[in-house]
Amino acid sequence: MTIQFNNETFRDDYSFSNSDWAIKRFPFPFHEDSYMYSVNMEQHRGGPAGSVYEKRFDVDEHYVAEMRDRALVLADDPLRCQSLPHMTLAGWDLLELIMVSKSEDYPDLFELHRDGNRWRWVNKPMGIDDTFTFLDETTLPYGPMEYITRQAQGDFCVLDQRDDMLWMDAGMVTTQADWSLDFDIGMNFFEWHAPVPLAHEMGIFQRALKFLLNIQQGSPARRLNWTMTVNPLLDTSPENYHKWGIQKTSLTPENLGAKQHLRVELQTFFRLPRSNALVFPIRCYLCSFQDLMTMPKWGRRLHRVVRDLPEELATYKGFIDNRPMMLDYLSQYDDGLSTSRGIWPDLETEPPLQR
Amino acid sequence: MSKFQFPQSIKSRPVYGTLAPQPGKAHLMIADAEGAEALLDLAEQDSTIMAQAHIIFIPKGTDFSDKLRALSPAQFYEGPTYEASIQRIRHVLEHAHQGLQVYLAGTEGLMGQAQNEAMQAGIPHTSIQTEHRGSVARRMQCVHCKGITEDVLFDPFVCSHCGLNLFVRDHYSRRLAAYQGVCIDAEDPGNIPDPVELYS
Numbered sequence: 001m002t003i004q005f006n007n008e009t010f011r012d013d014y015s016f017s018n019s020d021w022a023i024k025r026f027p028f029p030f031h032e033d034s035y036m037y038s039v040n041m042e043q044h045r046g047g048p049a050g051s052v053y054e055k056r057f058d059v060d061e062h063y064v065a066e067m068r069d070r071a072l073v074l075a076d077d078p079l080r081c082q083s084l085p086h087m088t089l090a091g092w093d094l095l096e097l098i099m100v101s102k103s104e105d106y107p108d109l110f111e112l113h114r115d116g117n118r119w120r121w122v123n124k125p126m127g128i129d130d131t132f133t134f135l136d137e138t139t140l141p142y143g144p145m146e147y148i149t150r151q152a153q154g155d156f157c158v159l160d161q162r163d164d165m166l167w168m169d170a171g172m173v174t175t176q177a178d179w180s181l182d183f184d185i186g187m188n189f190f191e192w193h194a195p196v197p198l199a200h201e202m203g204i205f206q207r208a209l210k211f212l213l214n215i216q217q218g219s220p221a222r223r224l225n226w227t228m229t230v231n232p233l234l235d236t237s238p239e240n241y242h243k244w245g246i247q248k249t250s251l252t253p254e255n256l257g258a259k260q261h262l263r264v265e266l267q268t269f270f271r272l273p274r275s276n277a278l279v280f281p282i283r284c285y286l287c288s289f290q291d292l293m294t295m296p297k298w299g300r301r302l303h304r305v306v307r308d309l310p311e312e313l314a315t316y317k318g319f320i321d322n323r324p325m326m327l328d329y330l331s332q333y334d335d336g337l338s339t340s341r342g343i344w345p346d347l348e349t350e351p352p353l354q355r
Numbered sequence: 356m357s358k359f360q361f362p363q364s365i366k367s368r369p370v371y372g373t374l375a376p377q378p379g380k381a382h383l384m385i386a387d388a389e390g391a392e393a394l395l396d397l398a399e400q401d402s403t404i405m406a407q408a409h410i411i412f413i414p415k416g417t418d419f420s421d422k423l424r425a426l427s428p429a430q431f432y433e434g435p436t437y438e439a440s441i442q443r444i445r446h447v448l449e450h451a452h453q454g455l456q457v458y459l460a461g462t463e464g465l466m467g468q469a470q471n472e473a474m475q476a477g478i479p480h481t482s483i484q485t486e487h488r489g490s491v492a493r494r495m496q497c498v499h500c501k502g503i504t505e506d507v508l509f510d511p512f513v514c515s516h517c518g519l520n521l522f523v524r525d526h527y528s529r530r531l532a533a534y535q536g537v538c539i540d541a542e543d544p545g546n547i548p549d550p551v552e553l554y555s
């Protein structure tokens with residue numbers, strides 16, 4: 001299908017919206033009626049047609065607007081994109097991975113023409129047609145990682161692998177759930193995860209790291225993570241928290257359905273060929289509560305998950321103060337019926353709300 | 356003087372040890388304030404290393420300099436501030452021969468910054484030791500304006516650059532040698548709790 005790109009904003013007037021198509025394919029992150037941290041990783045080898053799992057790098061109706069928002073963030077704060085000196089080769093690896101994947105998966109939107117090291121890259125939605133020399137930085141307007149991630153939705157962490165450890169040595173981070181690349185750059189896997197509650201004690205990070213160290217080229221993996229965001233704000237950075245934090249207090253019972261968004265990250269993991277680095281794209285999907293409630297199964301389940309979520313997690317995710325108001329809203333969509341397993345909405349088979 | 360026992364914390368927070376003499380051709384010792392006492396204890400364990408020792412000491416109002424001088428190190432330098440000593444520290448590290456042992460003692464801010472310099476100069480981390488002594492004040496980075504405020508002893512505190520009221524996190528960056536400070540009244544402007552001394 002051809003994608004109609006939305007003309008929308010993720011700040012100020014927040015004109016962002018999801019089409020019916022985008023709601024139906026939203027990566028609802030709960031496969032059962034409760035949630036706790038786990039090593040929830042699986043192979044990233046496609047998925048149901050039209051789902052966000054289908055392609056290696058999902059492109060949707062928000063693509064052009066998200067790239068515009070990224071450019072605004074970077075103009076304001078160039079430190080959101082950083083790469084330590086030894087990471088340039090990994091940047092070229094990433095550029096190649098994204099260009100090859102997108103041109104193969106979306107031939108009507110992207111083209112890559114290679115003649116030896118002479119490459120021509122055509123990005124139709126963004127109106128880009130550039131010719132450059134692969135592995136020659138002087139032929140691109142930015143470093144290779146910055147160049148390609150200004151044209152790819154989601155944040156990107158590029159991890160160097162050495163001493164049986166992953167090191168956050170490069171990244172493009174403008175749509176983050178309240179963590180700072182500038183602060184975390186250079187840290188190892190356990191250090192950058194330090195603020196996360198409970199998971200260390202559960203042994204989750206030890207097991208996750210072991211899995212990641214063994215990811216092979218051509219066998220990417222994926223997982224979902226989630227949090228809550230008031231207004232469809234992509235840049236929930238700690239850098240700007242003193243500006244956006246106040247928006248969390250703007251919820252009322254009347255506006256909650258429209259303002260409160262479930263924020264889901266589709267996280268994927270790819271081994272890079274030349275550098276042996278690991279790239280970790282973190283793709284952010286936003287959906288308002290009122291749009292989620294159009295899927296009866298999701299309404300029932302979200303209520304139960306939010307209600308029963310351990311206090312530590314609700315605090316860490318930053319919605320402990322708003323939880324009671326969220327539950328008042330969500331409880332209207334929970335009639336107590338059981339729900340089918342798995343994350344898909346099952347609209348045809350799940351009963352409508354019984355009230 | 357007894358040493359402060361830091362409570363258990365998160366994984367990014369550094370832990371410090373107790374200085375012990377290591378075999379080596381040269382010994383670089385960098386300390387501030389009560390960190391001098393750790394060097395005095397070190398010399399007591401093995402006074403022979405002092406003949407190859409270079410001590411860089413920032414007194415911060417203490418009077419340990421004479422005691423350190425009395426250890427007869429090969430070189431002794433007293434710096435007015437850490438910043439004033441950096442060029443000298445870099446010079447020593449750049450010209451270090453294989454087998455240099457580095458001993459850092461005193462406040463977290465001093466140890467963190469000097470450790471960075473040593474790592475950047477390629478000193479293996481197995482040759483760098485640290486021991487905390489004296490003030491438990493923290494070197495803080497404001498996550499908003501990126502400015503560093505030194506010697507923060509109270510939580511919350513005012514960023515010395517942008518003036519925001521920040522709370523003190525345990526999340527620590529070795530690259531910045533600083534803890535993270537985050538706006539405390541973002542969700543309730545003007546509601547700033549009374550500052551409480553760290554660990555009190």
Ligand code: HEM
Nearest residue numbers: 037038039040157179192193195196199204208226227280
């Ligand atoms: C190498 C790739 C990864 C990177 C770069 C990464 C990065 C991060 C960062 C920066 C945070 C925020 C920490 C903070 O509060 O400052 C985070 C949170 C978290 N990460 Fe990772 N992570 C990676 C892989 C994983 C994997 C494989 C797991 C598997 C279980 C995982 C589990 C978590 C969890 C549970 C949280 C807390 C999220 C929440 O409750 O919202 N991470 N990660």
